Amino acid sequence: MDLEWERENPRDNVIAGTVGAFLGSLIGVACIVILSKLGYVSAVSGLVMAVCAIKGYALLGGKLTKRGAVISGLFILVMTYVATKLCFALAVMEVATEEVSFFLIYQSIGLFLEDSELRRIFLGELALQYLFTLVGGIPTLISSLRKPVKRPEGPAEPDEQPPIQGEFYALRKDWMRPLRLSVFVPLLVIMAISVGGFIATAFIQETRWMTAIVLGGFISGVFLLCWSIPTLQLCNAFHILFVRAGGKLWRVDLQRFCSVQNWWSQSSSKQAAIKWDVLCEISCLLDGEAPSYGTGALTELKDLQVEKEDNWSWTCFYESENGKRKKLRISKGYPDFCPVSGMERSQGPTPARWIFIPLSFAVTAALIAGIWALDMSVYVGPTWNRPQTSDSAPKGNTQPEVKSIPTRVPEKITEYEMSEVWFRVDSGFQYSRRTFLDGNTGTRYRAYVQYGVDASGAWDTLSQYISEYRIDPLYDRFDAVYLDQEPLTPLNETSRYNIVSVYLTDGQAFHTAAVLSDDGTLFTMEAEQNASDKSEDVLANLMFTLESVRFDGPVVTEENYQTQIHVSEVRDCTYMAAAYLKTDLFGHDAFVDVYVPYSDSPIYSAGGRAIRTEAHGLRVYATIVPGENAKAVVDARQQELAATGQVYEDGVDDEMYREDLDAACKLTVYEENGQKRQAVLYADSKWEGYYLLREITGLPELVDEEYPAALKELEGIIGLTMPVLEELGG
Numbered sequence: 182m183d184l185e186w187e188r189e190n191p192r193d194n195v196i197a198g199t200v201g202a203f204l205g206s207l208i209g210v211a212c213i214v215i216l217s218k219l220g221y222v223s224a225v226s227g228l229v230m231a232v233c234a235i236k237g238y239a240l241l242g243g244k245l246t247k248r249g250a251v252i253s254g255l256f257i258l259v260m261t262y263v264a265t266k267l268c269f270a271l272a273v274m275e276v277a278t279e280e281v282s283f284f285l286i287y288q289s290i291g292l293f294l295e296d297s298e299l300r301r302i303f304l305g306e307l308a309l310q311y312l313f314t315l316v317g318g319i320p321t322l323i324s325s326l327r328k329p330v331k332r333p334e335g336p337a338e339p340d341e342q343p344p345i346q347g348e349f350y351a352l353r354k355d356w357m358r359p360l361r362l363s364v365f366v367p368l369l370v371i372m373a374i375s376v377g378g379f380i381a382t383a384f385i386q387e388t389r390w391m392t393a394i395v396l397g398g399f400i401s402g403v404f405l406l407c408w409s410i411p412t413l414q415l416c417n418a419f420h421i422l423f424v425r426a427g428g429k430l431w432r433v434d435l436q437r438f439c440s441v442q443n444w445w446s447q448s449s450s451k452q453a454a455i456k457w458d459v460l461c462e463i464s465c466l467l468d469g470e471a472p473s474y475g476t477g478a479l480t481e482l483k484d485l486q487v488e489k490e491d492n493w494s495w496t497c498f499y500e501s502e503n504g505k506r507k508k509l510r511i512s513k514g515y516p517d518f519c520p521v522s523g524m525e526r527s528q529g530p531t532p533a534r535w536i537f538i539p540l541s542f543a544v545t546a547a548l549i550a551g552i553w554a555l556d557m558s559v560y561v562g563p564t565w566n567r568p569q570t571s572d573s574a575p576k577g578n579t580q581p582e583v584k585s586i587p588t589r590v591p592e593k594i595t596e597y598e599m600s601e602v603w604f605r606v607d608s609g610f611q612y613s614r615r616t617f618l619d620g621n622t623g624t625r626y627r628a629y630v631q632y633g634v635d636a637s638g639a640w641d642t643l644s645q646y647i648s649e650y651r652i653d654p655l656y657d658r659f660d661a662v663y664l665d666q667e668p669l670t671p672l673n674e675t676s677r678y679n680i681v682s683v684y685l686t687d688g689q690a691f692h693t694a695a696v697l698s699d700d701g702t703l704f705t706m707e708a709e710q711n712a713s714d715k716s717e718d719v720l721a722n723l724m725f726t727l728e729s730v731r732f733d734g735p736v737v738t739e740e741n742y743q744t745q746i747h748v749s750e751v752r753d754c755t756y757m758a759a760a761y762l763k764t765d766l767f768g769h770d771a772f773v774d775v776y777v778p779y780s781d782s783p784i785y786s787a788g789g790r791a792i793r794t795e796a797h798g799l800r801v802y803a804t805i806v807p808g809e810n811a812k813a814v815v816d817a818r819q820q821e822l823a824a825t826g827q828v829y830e831d832g833v834d835d836e837m838y839r840e841d842l843d844a845a846c847k848l849t850v851y852e853e854n855g856q857k858r859q860a861v862l863y864a865d866s867k868w869e870g871y872y873l874l875r876e877i878t879g880l881p882e883l884v885d886e887e888y889p890a891a892l893k894e895l896e897g898i899i900g901l902t903m904p905v906l907e908e909l910g911g
Contacts, residue, residue: 195252197365198242202253204403205237206230206260210267213310217268227313230264231257241365241413261314265307266290343460345467347426351444356514356530357416360493363533364409364416367541371401394549401545412534415494415512419443423511423518426460427467430482430520432509433459437478482509485520493531495520583663583670586680588728589721600630600774601734601751601759602704604726614842614866624710624719629868631771632737632761634703636677638769639695640668642705645768646683646691655685675699678727680720690716694723700736703771737761737772743789748779756796756891757898763789764805766871775873776898777801778891797891798884798909802876805867811845812838814864814872819847842866848905856882861903875899879909 209230593608669677791804
């Protein structure tokens with residue numbers, strides 16, 4: 182009784198089916214991403230995702246059961262979400278104004294989705310993908326789970342005996358299990374390597390290894406799956422019978438003969454009817470009658486010869502009806518069967534073919550190493566893709582040297598302080614908000630400071646223009662003061678430096694000079710010039726500035742940045758303090774300073790990317806956000822406040838926007854715990870495409886006698902007068 186139930190309801194292989202669903206869903210992910218790159222959110226991609234995951238389970242698992250449908254459905258839901266995030270990250274990467282790694286963007290999607298407009302776009306695309314996936318998945322699931330309509334069966338015991346007698350041989354599933362497992366285990370190993378490698382490299386943020394492991398695992402998985410298809414076909418030939426009748430050997434394809442997929446899924450009465458039909462057809466063929474079934478349903482293996490035998494199969498050749506020799510591989514999973522007399526019959530399960538496991542390791546390792554090496558050759562680093570010409574290529578074992586850059590000492594010098602870092606610049610340069618303009622060479626300089634940076638992060642900053650322009654048609658070459666395994670060379674006893682230059686064929690040149698203190702503070706000055714023939718003067722100016730850099734700020738690290746808030750003595754402050762925010766806008770983790778009212782207990786939020794402090798009746802919330810311009814940043818913050826339902830519409834004043842400074846401010850009035858609040862929203866550009874947003878609020882009930890002085894000090898730091906807040910201290 183149990184055997185009969187198993188024949189009617191064959192079980193699926195959950196492990197193999199899970200691998201199939203995963204591999205199929207990867208094809209769906211690739212389809213969604215490719216179509217998204219072409220600018221489409223298409224029903225085709227959802228259909229491919231659903232069909233590939235479901236059919237992948239059915240192909241490797243043997244059949245699609247209800248639990249297989251659940252597993253496939255989970256893969257469809259999860260991988261559709263992953264694919265949508267990949268598309269979103271790629272779209273953000275295309276419009277990013279800074280060279281930021283794909284992994285960092287993917288990891289920071291949650292921050293992007295804090296913006297209501299971006300969240301609306303992402304959720305809309307996700308909803309469409311799920312809709313299209315359901316459109317493709319539900320019909321596929323229904324058709325796969327629908328039981329085939331049973332055809333009328335012949336009598337359990339036909340009234341007439343077949344005209345001839347014959348021996349039938351059917352493939353045993355349990356006999357092929359060791360061979361099937363030896364194919365599935367390597368695929369599981371590859372999947373484990375890919376998933377485990379992705380998690381490990383994501384944890385340490387090693388994007389090149391992550392790309393190599395994931396891509397290498399995927400390619401090797403597809404390769405081994407294709408390579409093992411003949412073996413899988415050998416293991417799953419449950420629709421093929423071999424019959425000895427009339428002194429000949431016959432091959433029966435049940436799919437073509439009677440639309441049966443699996444011999445063992447048929448009842449005993451159905452099997453008896455099929456045998457009767459097969460023997461009748463053989464009898465007719467032996468009598469010289471024309472076949473009643475289509476080509477390939479019943480084939481006489483005429484003049485069968487075994488050319489090769491191994492532990493799993495016989496490789497045979499036979500003569501077809503048109504006289505040509507055809508190749509046929511017969512599994513040893515047919516009990517008591519041998520293709521020709523005189524050979525040993527199949528006596529037990531086929532052994533496992535463990536060569537798949539070392540082969541899977543070898544192929545995967547080779548692909549990962551090859552992709553990593555290729556990526557490293559493309560990656561522009563201190564010792565990779567180094568530009569060498571016939572007169573500059575090192576000879577023998579000579580070590581790279583630091584190029585001598587003459588220092589140009591200006592006639593008049595001005596010393597500037599930025600983020601508690603001092604540096605000197607030619608007084609003839611026009612200065613405006615971190616930017617210096619040299620009228621003689623037409624070069625524009627920009628300076629900024631990062632905290633908590635290591636040598637690798639410093640090189641990310643130094644090589645940003647290489648990454649930006651290396652695939653540009655105008656790209657000519659890049660050069661550096663120092664090229665070796667370490668990206669920086671000593672400048673003095675407490676710091677290291679380098680200057681990297683990128684040259685375009687149209688004469689433009691981009692220089693990035695950076696000096697890194699032993700404490701992890703990085704001062705960077707960029708220079709953009711339209712005429713590279715004056716590069717020597719620009720490099721000399723940069724070298725002079727680097728040699729003058731003096732670091733007065735604290736040591737800032739991941740462990741202490743939230744406790745490093747301090748009243749800035751460098752700026753001679755009494756109330757305003759320098760605090761530090763975490764950011765990845767430079768392509769790596771770093772910290773930047775922001776000035777807020779001093780508080781013993783600053784409140785950090787958004788994973789350390791925002792801060793709020795209160796003192797003397799003055800509250801400041803500050804964060805760094807991406808944006809098209811300062812006005813858009815302020816408007817977005819206003820919309821967030823309005824979404825709470827507490828903003829007074831009639832209390833919102835007209836905003837001010839200075840396009841030349843890329844700074845904007847707006848007054849807003851809202852209610853908080855029954856108190857009326859007046860706040861100034863102010864945003865100004867700090868880095869290309871990124872803005873420092875402040876929400877400055879007066880707290881009338883906490884205003885004290887020091888409030889006017891604290892507000893005046895804040896106004897002086899940000900360069901903005903706020904009359905509406907000054908009235909609170911009147």
